[in-house]
Amino acid sequence: MKVILLDFNIPDIDIKKEELEKHVFFTFLVDGISRACSHQLVRHRPASYSQQSQRYVSMKKFPYVKPESLEDKYVETEMGRFSFDEVMSFLGSVYESFVETGVPKEDARFVLPNACSTRIVFTMSGRELIHFLRLRTCNRAQWEIREMAVKMLKLLREKLPEIFEKVGPVCYMTGVCPEGEKTCGRQREVVSFFENL
Template structure:
């Protein structure tokens, strides 16, 4: 996964911090995340998104994201030992076969998995970025979007540390875990990580 800060629109105006946060925008390019991760990302509003198309872009030999939890794991299917990579390869072959039979790419893509890697460009204002980072850097966030959010936060702390140096998961920002009974139970460790980030 690559996370690139493409642009920062920081107006040179003199208004209070809470007001200026609505007018500062950051644009990121994220390449190599799964479609599953991008579906989580686009739930965050207000923001603008442009995602790589599966309608027009050929997904022949598609790249995919492989969760660490499936490494060295196999299932038995029709008396064959099958890995995650075997499934991805099979789905790629099915996709290619449909396209070769004249099925439009926009229809053949229906067999593609959430693991397909994608590229997305998005723009958020500071207020929404803080909200996004508070939720998605939490230990309880899904691992892939958490990794992406931490990479984004590192870039933002470099670009605008006066706003982002105190941004991180809820427990880091407020001193209290907002997850209640679903807490990861590692608040001191999490806070220490984000203090040193």
């Protein structure tokens, strides 16, 4: 996964930091995340997104994201024993065969998995970005979007520490975990991680 901060603007106006957050915008390019991850990202609606098309871009031998939990794992079905990589290869062959028989790419893509890698450009206001980072840097967030959010935060702290130095998961920012019984139980470790990011 590659995360690039493409651009940001900070208007030269004399207002409080909390008000300024509404008027600052950040544009990121993220490449090599799964479609499953991008589906989580676009749930943050106050933003603009441009995502790589599966309608026009050929997905022959498509790249994909493989969770560590699927490494060296196999499933048994009535058709045989398969690894995750073998399933991805099979789906790529099915997709390619459909396209070769004249099925439009926009229809053949229906066999593609959420694991397909994608590229997405998005722009968020400072306020929405901080909200996104509070939620998605939490240990309870799904691993892939958390990894992306942490990389984004690291870039932001390098460029704009005055705005993002104290940003991270809710437990880091407020000292209180909002997850209740679903807490990761590692607040000290989390706070230490974000203090040293």
